[in-house]
Amino acid sequence: MAVAAGALALTALAVPAAQADDVSGDTKISNVVVNGGKPVVVGATAAKNVTVTFTATDDSGIDWAQVILFHGPNVDKADSGAVANSKDGTAKCTKVDATTSKCTSTFTLEPRYNLINKVAGTWKVWAVAAAKDGDYLQKDNVKSFSVQRLSKLTTSAKPKPVKKGKTVTVSGKLSRANWESGKYSGYSGQAVKLQFRKKGTTTYKTLKTVKTNSTGALKTTVKSTADGYYRFSFAGTSNTPAVNAPGDLVRVTK
Structure with a gap:
């Protein structure tokens, strides 16, 4: 039931087809950091909030960006995952200059919801960034990280x-x-x-x-x-x- 809930959260989100990386133009995503660079360690009952930060760039500037956390070979075949806690699931991106934005998303990982024992281990970050001129970048795994049982x-x-x-x-x-x-x-x-x-x-x-x-x-x-x-x-x-x-x-x- 917990895995199903996580999978539903992923499939319910309207995102581009995610089977493979896709790019149009010069949009880039870099400096992805999950949980301050430390493994995500979760106890038996309490939910854990996880912050992901990253940089998105394009010569026209960034319109919006989004990341998803998931466990599995790719986001379409994930057996659990998490969508950002923001209202629309997108990241909060702050403009640094004409081409660069610093973005942040916060997620919740919770035992018996999107965490069951078999999904402990390596998780991945799916990401997409859309530029103001229509360029975009979609990557199935911009960062791998560890989710562990306390x-x-x-x-x-x-x-x-x-x-x-x-x-x-x-x-x-x-x-x-x-x-x-x-x-x-x-x-x-x-x-x-x-x-x-x-x-x-x-x-x-x-x-x-x-x-x-x-x-x-x-x-x-x-x-x-x-x-x-x-x-x-x-x-x-x-x-x-x-x-x-x-x-x-x-x-x-x-």
């Missing part, structure tokens, strides 16, 4: 305190936003680093790599050496951002 990671180290040289058991869980259930689900089969920072220092060092089980849980053991903080660290994937768990302090006694 990740969470925990660490618990026991016992506290522990005698020097004895075993410390470190457990935790890696989870990420489930856009369909509105909750956080365990992320299975992922390599996660166990790291240690000696008390009084600022740098974590990796002790070993552990894989999450079928529920996203982590559990491993190490020998205690000194007072310090244990944490798990996940490097991230294309559809899930990197995350470090807060360090858990374990004091060592003789």
